[in-house]
Amino acid sequence: MTPLFRSLSVIGPGLIGSSVLRRARETRAIAETLIAADxxxxxLERVRELGIADITTSDPAVAAQADCVMICVPVGAVEEVARQVLPFMKPGSILTDVASVRGQLGPTLAAILPENVAYVPGHPMAGTEHSGPDAGFSTLFEDRWALLVPPEGADTKAVNTIEQLWTLCGARTKILSDExxxxxxxxxxxxxxxxxFTICDTADNLSDxxxxxxxxxxxxxxxxxxRIAASDPVMWRDIFLANKEALLGTLDKFVADTQAMADAIRTGDEAAITSKIERGRAIRLTLIENRQA
Amino acid sequence: MTPLFRSLSVIGPGLIGSSVLRRARETRAIAETLIAADxxxxxLERVRELGIADITTSDPAVAAQADCVMICVPVGAVEEVARQVLPFMKPGSILTDVASVRGQLGPTLAAILPENVAYVPGHPMAGTEHSGPDAGFSTLFEDRWALLVPPEGADTKAVNTIEQLWTLCGARTKILSDExxxxxxxxxxxxxxxxxFTICDTADNLSDxxxxxxxxxxxxxxxxxxRIAASDPVMWRDIFLANKEALLGTLDKFVADTQAMADAIRTGDEAAITSKIERGRAIRLTLIENRQA
Incomplete structure (x- = not known):
């Protein structure tokens, strides 16, 4: 089988990026040549020791020469890295990223694309609390979703190619709007x-x-x-800031629901407490049916 | 080796109770005769099918005749069950429970103990989200803590015996005050x-x-x-109500810490966000060192 790409660059071979490299290495279906840039x-030294890339480089211009350039750095750094590689990308090549918050990234990068370069970001909904090139594994994406968020007017062929990339990684794909x-x-x-993170902080604030x-x-x-509180601080700071609006809105709803539960406990409203617990339980059981638990 | 007790009754052979029975069955070190009451x-039919007790009964007076009577029902029902068995308990026997909230249970039951019956409750800090006799397993308590909360003036020998019981279950023990x-x-x-439970409720309240x-x-x-939101609703309703004061106090602190994090995100205070995440992370890493993760 001919691989999907002649060459694939992964910029930022951490948990996600190194998992893609491992998968590509293992299946030989994704790319003939694997480039890791950092x-x-x-x-890079660790990537060489692990033997999960053919070429390692710190030069964005080298990474940019692949058929597909995948940016796997923390959300806050994606735009900057994209600006470094885009001027060097080849006609017909695809830029993608795995940013877990979209915000204005889509329209911003779509506006500065060189001619004949496509931008098709995709966010794999998978991860662990560990980070760095040692944390990755080739089955990380199996049975998980990769959410594709192509900007309006993105090239259909390029979208299909990135869908194939994630399918080859073992994931299921879905196309969504940024918002x-x-x-x-x-x-x-x-x-x-x-x-x-916060409950750990609360525990830390208690008496010795x-x-x-x-x-x-x-x-x-x-x-x-x-468990998830062991995750990388800079990555999560960036995510919280980048998705400020949606996150704070959801948090407000959650705090209101928490206060409703607290009121039910305070007033001894057994029926209200049980009903809230039952609802939570039902959601949890639905999750299990959906193979996400 | 002579077992710790001639006979042990477990009233309420659910996740915790059936795990104790399985452990006793497997090691033969805890009791010669195992009684399950419900x-x-x-x-009871399921306990017989599982073969984890010698005698099954719905009669508190039968369960009460063991050397050690262990009440493993939801917190809200412990006092009622204790009142049913205490009049039938033998001199020299020990009543224990595994209630996960103490509240006034200790002084209340201490006040109605028959002569020469000891009350030494102990709370094993172990569990899963499953419930019922099928949910138990003999290694549930291994490397976990059993928190002993004997009322003031409890018989030292009886306290030692209940400590041995939990040690035989694989747990480490510690003696604490109720409060x-x-x-x-x-x-x-x-x-x-x-x-x-609440975050599931929040998710359930969102748009379809x-x-x-x-x-x-x-x-x-x-x-x-x-995962823990799949736990038994009645058990958790009881726990929330029984530990109302400490729980709502801790929740208030948590909500305040959440608002502080939200403020840091709202104002883009990167240093504050990172510092909160780092603290959470440190607590999590300490947990791992303590063999609790």
Whole structure:
């Protein structure tokens, strides 16, 4: 089988980027030549040790020469990196990114595309709390969704190609608008992370005695709740800021729902408490049916 | 080795109770004779099918005749069940429960103990989101903590015996006051559950379009966050009501911390956001060192 691309560049071979490289390496269906680019020499050194790329470079102009250039850096740095590579990209090539917040990124980059270069970003809804080139694995995207958010008027052939790329990674694909993408992610990913970071912060603010005890006895609840709180701080700061509007809107709804539960507990309204719990439970059980649990 | 007890009764052989029975069955170190009691005939039938008790009964007077009677029913029902068994308990026997909120339970039951019957409750900090006799497993308590909360003046020998019981279940034990127990559990278990139920409720309140999408794309964050939301509604309603004061106090602190994070995001205060995330992350990493993750 001929691979999808002659060459694929991954700029920022962290959890997501290195997982794509591993998948490409393993299946040989994605690209003949794999390029890993990063501004950090230690990352490139580690990529070489792991043997997951054919070429490593810190030069955006080198990375830009691939048929497909995939930007896998934190959200706040995507535009800057795109501005570095776009001038060097070849006619017929595709720029993509895996940014987990769209905001104005789509229209901004669409406006500065060179002629005959397509921009088709896609966000794989998969991850772990670990980061860096060692954190990736080739099955990370299996059975997960890759949300494609092509700007208006994006080249259909390029969109199909990026859909194929994610299908070859094991993911299911869906095309969404930027705005809907950002509202969904605020609910399913950004709010849970904000709460997980915050509950750790709350625990840390308690008296020394209680804090020590919390660390000892975290088994039933706190533990699960905080797994995602080990995630990369800069990446999450960028996400929170980039998706500020949708995130704060969803948070307001959540705080109001929390206060309603607190009121039911305060007034001893057993029926209201049970009904809220039952609803939560039903959502959870639906999740399991949808193969997401 | 002689078992710790000649006979052990488990009243309410659900997740916790049936795990104790399985452990006792497997190791033969806890009791020679195992009694399972429940008011629900279907539960007793299932216990017989599972073969995890020697005697099954719906009669509190039968359950009361064991050397150790362990009440494993939801928090709100513990006092009532205790009042049913206490009149029939033998001199030298021990009453225990696994209630996850203490409140006034300790002093209340201590005041109605028959002569020569000891009351030594202990709360194993372990669990899953499943319930019922099928949900238990013999290793549930391994490396987990069992928090002993004996009332003031409890018989030292009986306290030692219940410590041995939990050690034989694989748990580590610690003795705490009722009040400290309840504050710790509010933070490590009750608040995370309240938030998990509520975030599911928030998702359920969104537009149909977004709700459907949330169910499809829950992989990164929401999924983990909501595992505990599949837990038993009546049990959790009881816990929330029983630990109302500590829970609502902790929730207030959490909501204030959430608002501080929201403010930092709203005003774009990068340093404050990163510092909050870093603190959360540090707590999480400490957890891992403490073998609770």
């Amino acid at each position: 501004s950090n020499p230690a990352v 809907k993408h950002d509202r969904i992610c605020a609910m399913v990913s950004h709010l849970p992370h904000l709460l997980a 005695e209680i804090r020590a005890a919390v660390l000892d006895y975290a088994a039933s609840g706190f533990r699960d709740f905080t | 008011s629900n005939p279907a539960v 400290k127990h309840d504050r710790i559990c509010a933070m490590v278990s009750h608040l995370p559950h309240l938030l998990a 379009e977004i709700r459907a999408a949330v169910l499809d794309y829950a992989a990164s964050g929401f999924r983990d966050f909501t």
